[in-house]
Amino acid sequence: xxxxxxxxxxxxxxxxxxxxxxxxxxxxxxxxxxxxxxxxxxxxxxxxxxxxxxxxxxxxxxxxxxxxxxxxxxxxxxxxxxxxxxxxxxxxxxxxxxxxxxxxxxxxxxxxxxxxxxxxxxxxxx
Amino acid sequence: xxxxxxxxxxxxxxxxxxxxxxxxxxxxxxxxxxxxxxxxxxxxxxxxxxxxxxxxxxxxxxxxxxxxxxxxxxxxxxxxxxxxxxxxxxxxxxxxxxxxxxxxxxxxxxxxxxxxxxxxxxxxxxxxxxxxxxxxxxxxxxxxxxxxxxxxxxxxxxxxxxxxxxxxxxxxxxxxxxxxxxxxxxxxxxxxxxxxxxxxxxxxxxxxxxxxxxxxxxxxxxxxxxxxxxxxxxxxxxxxxxxxxxxxxxxxxxxxxxxxxxxxxxxxxxxxxxxxxxxxxxxxxxxxxxxxxxxxxxxxxxxxxxxxxxxxxxxxxxxxxxxxxxxxxxxxxxxxxxxxxxxxxxxxxxxxxxxxxxxxxxxxxxxxxxxxxxxxxxxxxxxxxxxxxxxxxxxxxxxxxxxxxxxxxxxxxxxxxxxxxxxxxxxxxxxxxxxxxxxxxxxxxxxxxxxxxxxxxxxxxxxxxxxxxxxxxxxxxxxxxxxxxxxxxxxxxxxxxxxxxxxxxxxxxxxxxxxxxxxxxxxxxxxxxxxxxxxxxxxxxxxxxxxxxx
Numbered sequence: 001x002x003x004x005x006x007x008x009x010x011x012x013x014x015x016x017x018x019x020x021x022x023x024x025x026x027x028x029x030x031x032x033x034x035x036x037x038x039x040x041x042x043x044x045x046x047x048x049x050x051x052x053x054x055x056x057x058x059x060x061x062x063x064x065x066x067x068x069x070x071x072x073x074x075x076x077x078x079x080x081x082x083x084x085x086x087x088x089x090x091x092x093x094x095x096x097x098x099x100x101x102x103x104x105x106x107x108x109x110x111x112x113x114x115x116x117x118x119x120x121x122x123x124x125x126x
Numbered sequence: 127x128x129x130x131x132x133x134x135x136x137x138x139x140x141x142x143x144x145x146x147x148x149x150x151x152x153x154x155x156x157x158x159x160x161x162x163x164x165x166x167x168x169x170x171x172x173x174x175x176x177x178x179x180x181x182x183x184x185x186x187x188x189x190x191x192x193x194x195x196x197x198x199x200x201x202x203x204x205x206x207x208x209x210x211x212x213x214x215x216x217x218x219x220x221x222x223x224x225x226x227x228x229x230x231x232x233x234x235x236x237x238x239x240x241x242x243x244x245x246x247x248x249x250x251x252x253x254x255x256x257x258x259x260x261x262x263x264x265x266x267x268x269x270x271x272x273x274x275x276x277x278x279x280x281x282x283x284x285x286x287x288x289x290x291x292x293x294x295x296x297x298x299x300x301x302x303x304x305x306x307x308x309x310x311x312x313x314x315x316x317x318x319x320x321x322x323x324x325x326x327x328x329x330x331x332x333x334x335x336x337x338x339x340x341x342x343x344x345x346x347x348x349x350x351x352x353x354x355x356x357x358x359x360x361x362x363x364x365x366x367x368x369x370x371x372x373x374x375x376x377x378x379x380x381x382x383x384x385x386x387x388x389x390x391x392x393x394x395x396x397x398x399x400x401x402x403x404x405x406x407x408x409x410x411x412x413x414x415x416x417x418x419x420x421x422x423x424x425x426x427x428x429x430x431x432x433x434x435x436x437x438x439x440x441x442x443x444x445x446x447x448x449x450x451x452x453x454x455x456x457x458x459x460x461x462x463x464x465x466x467x468x469x470x471x472x473x474x475x476x477x478x479x480x481x482x483x484x485x486x487x488x489x490x491x492x493x494x495x496x497x498x499x500x501x502x503x504x505x506x507x508x509x510x511x512x513x514x515x516x517x518x519x520x521x522x523x524x525x526x527x528x529x530x531x532x533x534x535x536x537x538x539x540x541x542x543x544x545x546x547x548x549x550x551x552x553x554x555x556x557x558x559x560x561x562x563x564x565x566x567x568x569x570x571x572x573x574x575x576x577x578x579x580x581x582x583x584x585x586x587x588x589x590x591x592x593x594x595x596x597x598x599x600x601x602x603x604x605x606x607x608x609x610x611x612x613x614x615x616x617x618x619x620x621x622x623x624x625x626x627x628x629x630x631x632x633x634x635x636x637x638x639x640x641x642x643x644x645x646x647x648x649x650x651x652x653x654x655x656x657x658x659x660x661x662x663x664x665x666x667x668x669x670x671x672x673x674x675x676x
Contacts, residue, residue, distance in 0.1 A: 013439075015440045019443035019446070019447045022451070023446050023450060026450045026451075087433075087436050087439070108435070109435045110438040110470055112442060112446065112467075
């Protein structure tokens with residue numbers, strides 16, 4: 001069995017984080033670490049070096065947009081792929097950094113575990 | 127009238143001088159002459175009586191009578207001489223009046239001598255005639271003045287009637303023209319004699335005559351003024367006719383009807399223009415309100431949708447978590463979880479629709495063959511389970527119909543319309559799809575002269591008609607069908623956004639979508655689009671966006 005992938009989930013919705021972590025870990029393919037704040041998430045990313053980051057865009061204090069900018073600016077975390085989780089759909093509503101540098105990995109909430117796993121696997125190319 | 131003229135000629139001009147009767151001298155002359163008449167009369171009879179007594183001793187009664195007769199004849203002859211005196215007195219009454227007063231005073235002194243009595247008697251008699259003549263003159267003068275006033279007022283009314291710009295005429299019960307003013311002569315170049323005595327129908331169309339006769343009859347019956355507006359086909363004019371009764375002064379019976387015919391063509395034209403402008407404005411206003419309403423709903427729902435999506439995410443994940451963790455799942459539990467998941471999916475579908483509806487995405491216009499696109503879209507609907515009893519008939523032009531549209535968006539419109547048609551024909555039927563060109567002709571429906579009208583009169587428009595033979599839409603619901611969230615379908619089947627989406631999308635193509643429907647016969651949606659060679663200006667509610675193909 002392949003090594004479990006380490007996934008960092010940064011989202012201010014604690015309930016969602018709880019279920020998402022449980023459901024993802026339930027597949028047996030991922031280890032999920034969770035942060036409910038952007039700044040803590042950045043530190044966690046630098047420390048834990050996850051294989052992938054699931055990042056919510058609309059968060060209080062520090063938005064996903066800002067978090068992504070810091071992560072991309074830091075050589076230690078710049079290479080980590082990011083999937084943006086969002087309740088928004090339109091491009092206008094998504095920050096510039098995400099648009100310009102964050103790639104095209106968006107997932108609109110609500111999402112089933114199956115869809116999420118599919119998206120993660122696609123990004124990680126496994 | 128003729129009488130007054132004659133009288134005016136008989137009397138010196140001074141009697142017709144305006145205000146004479148009212149003048150101070152005249153007013154003071156009347157009581158003075160009355161006094162004079164009393165005094166003179168009194169003294170005259172006094173003189174006769176005195177003569178009888180004075181000469182009674184010398185003459186018998188018979189002789190006295192002869193003498194008196196002689197005197198009477200003398201008086202008669204003398205009277206002839208009085209005529210010029212009377213006339214002169216009237217003429218120079220300013221001198222005669224004080225003179226008469228003076229004489230009357232002198233007379234009191236003179237009557238006490240015999241010779242004096244004779245002189246005074248003569249003068250007195252002349253005075254009586256003068257007074258009589260003067261009284262007649264005064265009365266005549268008053269009469270003449272009255273006549274003059276009547277004539278003046280008549281003149282005033284005549285000039286009023288003749289100088290007005292309106293056609294005024296009088297008709298009798300049979301609509302025979304009894305009088306007509308000068309306007310007729312100047313306007314139509316007809317002589318009065320050609321009109322008087324003729325009936326109304328000789329100069330007007332049948333319909334107009336009928337209307338006129340009806341109103342004349344009404345005035346004769348009610349005796350009340352009435353007015354009505356009518357279009358004169360013959361003279362190409364709009365007229366406002368005011369019909370008033372002319373009543374006999376004594377019996378108050380209506381004997382004729384006066385008609386004032388006012389030309390209101392200009393006013394009518396202005397009214398028509400105003401009405402058109404109002405309608406256009408109202409339409410533009412309705413459109414604006416509709417756009418504003420949709421934009422507001424879009425903003426609101428988009429905000430709400432975002433808020434709902436997060437909890438929906440939690441529900442979905444939570445249910446999946448339960449699904450994973452519940453070890454002893456019974457069937458009911460598994461069923462419930464499935465239902466919750468489906469409900470979340472449905473809620474999300476609504477949100478996606480709403481977001482799409484309120485989204486400000488740029489349209490990607492490309493020139494495509496509309497018929498090909500329609501065929502492609504039809505095939506998506508054709509094979510669905512619901513449409514198996516439905517026949518689809520296409521009626522396209524032979525050559526390709528090039529049009530600049532956003533392929534995906536336009537396809538969505540057609541799918542929405544086809545789905546509606548299928549839903550309206552549960553027991554099967556026929557969908558007709560017609561594509562043709564037409565020239566924009568009527569004002570309205572975004573066809574007009576203004577800059578922001580989508581089509582100008584004479585523009586070549588591409589028309590797509592999607593017609594079904596379904597149950598139709600009730601008339602009262604027709605104005606609402608393009609409103610967001612308006613639906614007649616059951617909750618699971620539609621959100622009520624399909625047609626408003628279609629409306630929005632077509633509007634952004636600078637086209638229009640309309641609906642015609644008849645209950646139990648079917649519904650027809652008509653899409654008017656700019657032809658392919660026209661530059662399509664991408665326009666968005668609340669702002670403009672660039673055309674991506676240019």
